[in-house]
Amino acid sequence: MIRKQILRYTANQRTNHWLVAILFFMAGLSGLALFHPALFWLNNLFGGGPWTRILHPFMGVVMFVFFLGLVVQFWRANYFIDNDRLWLRRIDRVMKNEEEGVPAIGKYNPGQKLLFWTLLLCMVALLFTGLVIWRAYFSEYFGITTIRWAMLLHALAGFVLILSIIVHIYAGIWIKGSVNAMLHGWVSRAWAKKHHELWCREVTREERPRSDPPLSKKG
Numbered sequence: 730m731i732r733k734q735i736l737r738y739t740a741n742q743r744t745n746h747w748l749v750a751i752l753f754f755m756a757g758l759s760g761l762a763l764f765h766p767a768l769f770w771l772n773n774l775f776g777g778g779p780w781t782r783i784l785h786p787f788m789g790v791v792m793f794v795f796f797l798g799l800v801v802q803f804w805r806a807n808y809f810i811d812n813d814r815l816w817l818r819r820i821d822r823v824m825k826n827e828e829e830g831v832p833a834i835g836k837y838n839p840g841q842k843l844l845f846w847t848l849l850l851c852m853v854a855l856l857f858t859g860l861v862i863w864r865a866y867f868s869e870y871f872g873i874t875t876i877r878w879a880m881l882l883h884a885l886a887g888f889v890l891i892l893s894i895i896v897h898i899y900a901g902i903w904i905k906g907s908v909n910a911m912l913h914g915w916v917s918r919a920w921a922k923k924h925h926e927l928w929c930r931e932v933t934r935e936e937r938p939r940s941d942p943p944l945s946k947k948g
């Protein structure tokens with residue numbers, strides 16, 4: 730029997746994703762509270778200044794660990810394939826919602842893939858620079874110049890991460906059905922075919938009766 734719905738995310742993957750999202754907001758807001766006096770009021774969310782300073786690095790480390798869970802599961806699906814280059818060259822058509830001449834893509838589009846690797850880079854940078862500037866445990870092992878550079882890079886990586894997540898959330902809302910997939914796990918066959926045709930063919934291949942002709946390629 731051919732099912733109308735396709736599973737895009739398992740319950741474990743969804744739980745993992747939303748835990749990272751919650752931790753991102755907690756680590757992000759506490760980080761902003763420590764970043765500039767104008768944002769100091771945000772520390773009220775975490776029990777005051779000292780608590781914010783104590784909790785922020787722990788929230789960051791936990792976020793990193795859960796994020797690694799996403800990386801392990803989605804790593805392969807974010808490798809670039811040949812069609813991705815053409816898709817990027819035709820980005821103007823994608824933005825205009827045109828389908829003509831836009832190549833079929835896999836589980837993620839090149840924009841999502843670029844974002845994935847950017848997130849990973851930011852997370853790794855935040856972890857290492859964060860350890861260097863973690864006064865309570867590690868800063869004593871580093872010189873003041875290293876600590877200053879680490880602080881600058883930490884703020885920079887945090888800034889890029891926040892911007893990337895704003896783009897990520899916007900894109901998720903823009904492509905109707907995406908947020909639902911991350912909430913409930915399922916997408917319609919039509920959604921999969923429209924947005925991720927190669928992935929759709931891959932996951933539905935086993936379901937088609939042997940006599941079926943293969944799905945034709947888009948020009």
Ligand code: HEM
Nearest residue numbers: 749750753799803837841842845848894898901907908911
């Ligand atoms: C409120 C915040 C967030 C929303 C609304 C959101 C929404 C989504 C949606 C809808 C998808 C599914 C996209 C698809 O299947 O095509 C997704 C995937 C994903 N999200 Fe989020 N997300 C949020 C926060 C985050 C954060 C903070 C991170 C990590 C720092 C993150 C990392 C990912 C990753 C790695 C994927 C899989 C896509 C890939 O591997 O390329 N998300 N998100």
